[in-house]
Amino acid sequence: GLNQILSRRPFRSLVNSDALSVVLVDLTDPDYPVFAGVDEDHERYAASLPKIGILLGVLNEVEKGSLEYTPELRSQLVGMIRRSSNTTSSDLIRLIGFEAIEEVLTDPAYELYDETRAGGIWVGKGYGGMGVWQRDPLSQLSHAATARQVARFLVMMERGELVSPWASSEMKDVMGDPAIKHKFVLGLDSRPGSRIFRKSGTWRRYHADAALVERNGRRYVAVALLEAEQNRGYLSRLIVELDDLVF
Numbered sequence: 001g002l003n004q005i006l007s008r009r010p011f012r013s014l015v016n017s018d019a020l021s022v023v024l025v026d027l028t029d030p031d032y033p034v035f036a037g038v039d040e041d042h043e044r045y046a047a048s049l050p051k052i053g054i055l056l057g058v059l060n061e062v063e064k065g066s067l068e069y070t071p072e073l074r075s076q077l078v079g080m081i082r083r084s085s086n087t088t089s090s091d092l093i094r095l096i097g098f099e100a101i102e103e104v105l106t107d108p109a110y111e112l113y114d115e116t117r118a119g120g121i122w123v124g125k126g127y128g129g130m131g132v133w134q135r136d137p138l139s140q141l142s143h144a145a146t147a148r149q150v151a152r153f154l155v156m157m158e159r160g161e162l163v164s165p166w167a168s169s170e171m172k173d174v175m176g177d178p179a180i181k182h183k184f185v186l187g188l189d190s191r192p193g194s195r196i197f198r199k200s201g202t203w204r205r206y207h208a209d210a211a212l213v214e215r216n217g218r219r220y221v222a223v224a225l226l227e228a229e230q231n232r233g234y235l236s237r238l239i240v241e242l243d244d245l246v247f
């Protein structure tokens with residue numbers, strides 16, 4: 001079904017030019033997840049999408065007892081994820097350090113970044129003026145992602161497997177009610193009743209979106225990483241097609 005969607009315009013030319021990675025995971029039956037991916041292990045620059053790695057790092061430090069989970073800290077996480085605040089993102093990196101983020105992303109329990117395979121989610125630079133710490137070892141990107149590893153993040157979050165059931169639930173809540181109404185969120189306006197837990201990213205020709213979507217008893221994860229000079233509504237159109245496929 002995913003191949004059929006991507007064989008049609010306007011997606012066919014994007015796939016053929018190596019400009020689009022997509023993953024779809026149907027989680028409606030928790031005992032039988034269904035996965036489909038196209039170019040899912042292609043590591044790409046993902047702009048603000050890897051801020052989910054900062055979210056994971058902060059809640060990992062909270063769970064370890066190294067950091068107090070105050071209302072102010074939670075408000076910072078919400079601003080970083082829902083409104084994609086660059087200033088807040090850099091503040092949170094300074095709070096826990098790049099090393100703590102790298103440690104949890106490369107943790108064998110999660111393998112959200114593995115340079116011996118295809119890389120994955122990487123945060124090697126701050127946002128909003130904060131300089132480079134370390135580019136990812138595989139592709140030398142400052143903010144990297146593969147569609148597969150972002151999808152795994154969302155699936156493990158939904159299953160309560162990131163850090164702890166409490167931390168996973170908190171991550172999901174922080175990712176809910178997105179404030180930026182474009183890409184996947186704009187497309188799903190045509191699907192009333194959808195609950196969307198989401199993080200996107202945009203910088204120049206790089207466009208990314210990732211979401212856990214729930215509606216009418218169905219649940220799925222969708223991730224798209226696009227390289228194009230203009231978005232042209234591609235991701236808003238894509239999520240509608242993916243939603244139709246699941247339903």
